[in-house]
Amino acid sequence: MNPAQDLAPAPTPLTTPDATPLTDNKDRIVQTAELIPGAITETGGVFTQHLGIVDPYVQKDPERAAMITGEIEAAIAEIRTMGYQRHQPNPFTEQLYTNPNCTMARWRRAIPGAEALLPLYEVGSHLPDGTPIDDHAADLFQFAADARGIRSRAAAMTWVVENHVAKYLQDNRIQWLSLACGAAVPAFRTVRDLQAEGRDVQVTLIDQDAQALDLALHQAERHEIPRHSLVLHRQNVLHRSRLHQTLDPKRFHVAEGLGIFEYFVNDVRKRTGAQSFLQVAYELVEPGGLLVVSNMLSTHPQLAFTLIAIQWPYIWPRSVPEIVQIVREAGIPDDEVQIFLPDDGVYAVVAINKSIDRN
Ligand SMILES: C[S@@+](CC[C@H](N)C(=O)[O-])C[C@H]1O[C@@H](n2cnc3c(N)ncnc32)[C@H](O)[C@@H]1O
Numbered sequence: 001m002n003p004a005q006d007l008a009p010a011p012t013p014l015t016t017p018d019a020t021p022l023t024d025n026k027d028r029i030v031q032t033a034e035l036i037p038g039a040i041t042e043t044g045g046v047f048t049q050h051l052g053i054v055d056p057y058v059q060k061d062p063e064r065a066a067m068i069t070g071e072i073e074a075a076i077a078e079i080r081t082m083g084y085q086r087h088q089p090n091p092f093t094e095q096l097y098t099n100p101n102c103t104m105a106r107w108r109r110a111i112p113g114a115e116a117l118l119p120l121y122e123v124g125s126h127l128p129d130g131t132p133i134d135d136h137a138a139d140l141f142q143f144a145a146d147a148r149g150i151r152s153r154a155a156a157m158t159w160v161v162e163n164h165v166a167k168y169l170q171d172n173r174i175q176w177l178s179l180a181c182g183a184a185v186p187a188f189r190t191v192r193d194l195q196a197e198g199r200d201v202q203v204t205l206i207d208q209d210a211q212a213l214d215l216a217l218h219q220a221e222r223h224e225i226p227r228h229s230l231v232l233h234r235q236n237v238l239h240r241s242r243l244h245q246t247l248d249p250k251r252f253h254v255a256e257g258l259g260i261f262e263y264f265v266n267d268v269r270k271r272t273g274a275q276s277f278l279q280v281a282y283e284l285v286e287p288g289g290l291l292v293v294s295n296m297l298s299t300h301p302q303l304a305f306t307l308i309a310i311q312w313p314y315i316w317p318r319s320v321p322e323i324v325q326i327v328r329e330a331g332i333p334d335d336e337v338q339i340f341l342p343d344d345g346v347y348a349v350v351a352i353n354k355s356i357d358r359n
Pocket of ligand 1: 112113114117179180181182183184185186206207208209212235236237238257258259260
C-alpha cells in the first residue's frame with residue numbers, strides 16, 4: 001500500500017462486516033503511556049509543548065528496555081559506518097526477517113497497515129492473524145523507540161482531545177472523525193474515557209482498507225464502544241469530492257489522523273500532498289473544533305533502524321519547522337496551531353484548534 005499513490009475507488013459504506021477474530025480479550029487492554037506536561041515554548045509564532053512520557057512496558061522492565069535500546073543503538077552505529085541507505089539490502093534487515101516462520105517476517109507483510117500497529121499498542125501473545133509473538137519480536141514491539149512513539153503519540157492525542165473537550169465543548173454530544181483510522185485503538189481509548197464521563201460520542205471511521213475497518217470493529221467491541229455509536233466508510237482521505245458526498249463539511253467537533261499525514265508528500269500543488277490532506281481534514285471540522293495529526297520527526301533517535309533495518313516504507317520524517325511550513329501552506333493560521341513533542345523524540349503531534357470565526 002502506498003497511501004500517496006493509491007487513490008481508492010468510489011466510497012463503499014460498510015454495513016456489518018464480521019469482526020476479525022483475535023485471541024486476546026478485553027481484560028488485556030493495556031493502559032496508554034502516562035503523560036507529564038512540560039514546558040511550553042514559542043518558536044516563530046507557533047507554541048510547542050514538551051510532554052514527559054512514562055511508557056507502560058518500559059516502566060515494567062526498565063533493564064530489558066535499556067538492553068534492547070543498547071542493541072538497537074549498536075546496530076545504528078554499524079548502519080552509519082557501513083553507509084547503508086534506505087531501500088538497500090543490508091545484514092540487519094536480513095537478520096530481522098530471514099526466517100520466514102518468525103514473527104517479524106510475518107509482521108513485515110502487514111507494515112505499514114493497521115495490522116502492524118496493533119501489537120505495538122498492546123503486545124499480546126499473538127499477531128492479529130494468530131502468529132505467536134516470539135521473544136525477539138516482543139522485545140522490539142515493547143522497547144524499540146518507534147513502538148514507544150506510536151504509544152506516546154496516541155497518549156498525546158488523547159490528552160489534547162480531552163483538554164479541548166473539557167475546555168470548549170458545552171454540548172454533551174461529540175461528533176468524532178477518525179481519518180485513516182486503522183484499527184482505531186487511540187480513538188477508542190479516548191472515546192471510551194469520554195463516554196465514561198457521560199458524553200455521547202458518535203464516531204465516524206474512514207479508511208481505504210476493508211481489513212483495517214474490520215479490525216476497528218473488533219477493537220470497538222473490546223473497548224465497549226456501542227455499535228450504534230459507529231459509522232464506517234471505506235474511502236480515500238485524499239479524495240475531497242467523494243468525502244464531501246459522504247460527510248458534511250464543518251460537522252466534526254474532533255477529527256484525528258494519526259499515522260497518515262507523514263505518508264503524504266510535501267508538495268502544495270499535489271492532490272496527494274500533505275497540504276491538500278490538511279485542507280480536506282480542516283474543512284470537515286466545525287469552527288471551534290479540533291484537528292490532530294502527527295508526523296515522525298527527522299530527529300527520531302532510532303530513525304536509521306526504522307527506515308533502513310525495519311524498512312518501514314513510504315514515510316516522510318520531518319522537522320518541526322517543516323511541519324509548520326506545511327500547515328501554513330495549507331492556509332491554517334499559526335495562532336490555531338500547537339505542536340506537542342513527547343520526550344521519546346519519535347513523533348510530533350500537531351493540534352489545530354479551528355477558530356470559531358473560520359469557515
Ligand atoms: C499507519 S496506519 C495508522 C492507523 C491509525 N490511525 C493509528 O494511528 O493507529 C495507516 C492507516 O491509513 C490507511 N490509509 C493509508 N492511506 C490512506 C488513504 N489515502 N485514505 C484512507 N486511508 C488510508 C491504511 O489503510 C492504514 O489503516
